[in-house]
Structure formats: C-alpha cells, structure tokens
Amino acid sequence: xxxxxxxxxxxxxxxxxxxxxxxxxxxxxxxxxxxxxxxxxxxxxxxxxxxxxxxxxxxxxxxxxxxxxxxxxxxxxxxxxxxxxxxxxxxxxxxxxxxxxxxxxxxxxxxxxxxxxxxxxxxxxxxxxxxxxxxxxxxxxxxxxxxxxxxxxxxxxxxxxxxxxxxxxxxxxxxxxxxxxxxxxxxxxxxxxxxxxxxxxxxxxxxxxxxxxxxxxxxxxxxxxxxxxxxxxxxxxxxxxxxxxxxxxxxxxxxxxxxxxxxxxxx
Numbered sequence: 558x559x560x561x562x563x564x565x566x567x568x569x570x571x572x573x574x575x576x577x578x579x580x581x582x583x584x585x586x587x588x589x590x591x592x593x594x595x596x597x598x599x600x601x602x603x604x605x606x607x608x609x610x611x612x613x614x615x616x617x618x619x620x621x622x623x624x625x626x627x628x629x630x631x632x633x634x635x636x637x638x639x640x641x642x643x644x645x646x647x648x649x650x651x652x653x654x655x656x657x658x659x660x661x662x663x664x665x666x667x668x669x670x671x672x673x674x675x676x677x678x679x680x681x682x683x684x685x686x687x688x689x690x691x692x693x694x695x696x697x698x699x700x701x702x703x704x705x706x707x708x709x710x711x712x713x714x715x716x717x718x719x720x721x722x723x724x725x726x727x728x729x730x731x732x733x734x735x736x737x738x739x740x741x742x743x744x745x746x747x748x749x750x751x752x753x754x755x756x757x758x759x760x761x762x763x764x765x766x767x768x769x770x771x772x773x774x775x776x777x778x779x780x781x782x783x784x785x786x787x788x789x790x791x792x793x794x795x796x797x798x799x800x801x802x803x804x805x806x807x808x809x810x811x812x813x814x815x816x817x818x819x820x821x822x823x824x
Contacts, residue, residue: 558730561741564822565748571818576750579811580770586801640665644711646702653699657691661706668703678704713805719776720801722808725793726816730823732782732790739764739780751775774798792816 558564640662646653654660659667668674672684678700685696704710713720728735736759738748745753751768756777764780776798783791794816796808 558734558823561738562744562747564738564819565741565744567822568815568818569747569750571822572750572815575811575814579807582807583804586803586807642706643708644705646706647698648702653702656695657689657699661702664699665703665706674707674709711802713802715797719797720799720805722796722799722805722812723793724809724812724816725791726820727785727789727791728816728820728823729787729789731788732784732792734823735780735782735790735792736764739766749778792819 559567642661646661648656650660653664657664667688668676668681668684671688672680676684681700681703682693682696685691685699686693689696691699701710711720713722715721739745740755740759741748742755745755745766749766749768751770754767754769756765756767757763762781764782766778766780768775768778776796779795779797781791781793781795783793785791794812796812799805799808
C-alpha cells in the first residue's frame, strides 16, 4: 500500500472520467443540459428541477421530485389492504400494528386529527411521542412513513426537502488509515475529485466534508468508519443535500465506483 498521497492520486486518476460523466448527468437533472437529448426523461427531470426551484419546503420539493421520477399518483400498501398510499412506509402494516396497536391508516387519521398534515417533521415526532408509548426511534419511523404515504416525503428525502445517497463497503484496511485519508488536507481534494472543506474535528467518530466544483456547492459527504472483523473497516458514505430525486441513484452508482477504485488502490 502506498502513501496517502499515492493512494489519493490513484483513486482520483481512476475516477476522473467517471466524475465528469456524473457531473454532466447532474447538470441535465438540474436543467442545465443542451436540450438535445434523445429521451423524454431528461425533459421530465428538468421540469422537476424547475418546479423545485419554484416551490419552497419539503412538500414542494417532494411534489416536483415525484414528477421528475415518474412516480405514480398512488401506490397500494404492501399488504394489499387498506387505502392507496403515495409511497410505501418504512414498516409493513402488520409490523406497525404489532408494535403500536395501530395500522398505518389509523396512524394517518390520528396524525391528521392531531397535529395536522402540514406540521413540520419535528412537530409530528413530538406529537407521536406525546400521544403514544413509542420511543424516539419508532416515533421517527412513524413520522417519516406518514410523510411518505401522504406524499410529503420521498424515499431518501430529508425533512428539509433535500435527498441523500448512501453507499458502504467493508475494506481490508485499518480504519485509522481511512480516517487519515479523509482528514488529510493536502490530499483530500485529489482523493474525492472535488474542492473540499473539512468540517469535523479530527477526533470525531464521523467526518463531514463539504464538496464543490468551482463556485458551485455539490452538497456534503458524511463518512462513517466502523471496525469490522480481522482488521477490516466498514466505510459508509452519505452524500447529503442533493436537490433532485434522480440524483440519488446517480450518486449511489458513482460512490459505488469510487469505493471500487479506493479498494483497488489500497492493495
């Protein structure tokens, strides 16, 4: 295995062309393409991005992103019973009923009658905790599922209306090596292919890195390093603050390839 600089340069070189392709596709999704593509999908994505720009808040972003992704107006629940939902909840109707004594239709009615459908995400969580015996984890899941089923939130969407793409890989390397790679201010730009800003303390368990190309912010990367067996490390990457729903799959694929390049460069 080479030095930090050698590893970073090797990964950057492997990913240079791949990154340019990803950035070109991102520009199309954000409405920056030349309009000469051969498919209707790009036009739909641009329409979704335009609608997002004209809306504010998670509800507006969810509606425009759903249009861009060609999501159906309603999707039946996974148990084949009850009402039609815009998107699937985090847990099956049977599972939530076993945990809480209520099915999803009951929870939708209760939240609508209680805090109301337009309440902000934290307020819904607070209401669920105050009006049930559910802990914070289950209350978060109920709130997220409520937002998905009623069309306020898409899978991968955060409370602020942005989206997050996640990838992980278990690598045969000590986690301190990976932490040093991400924390190193001299080589991190080459490693990631972006201009970067390290936003964590070196001693932190997770590292947050803001990324940009020129003057354009590209979101943030959250790195998590978990020790695995036999001296290995599970490295997880969350690409946060994505503005368009279709970016989730775009960046999931990209960071999967980046992990391939990193793994090959660590040998």
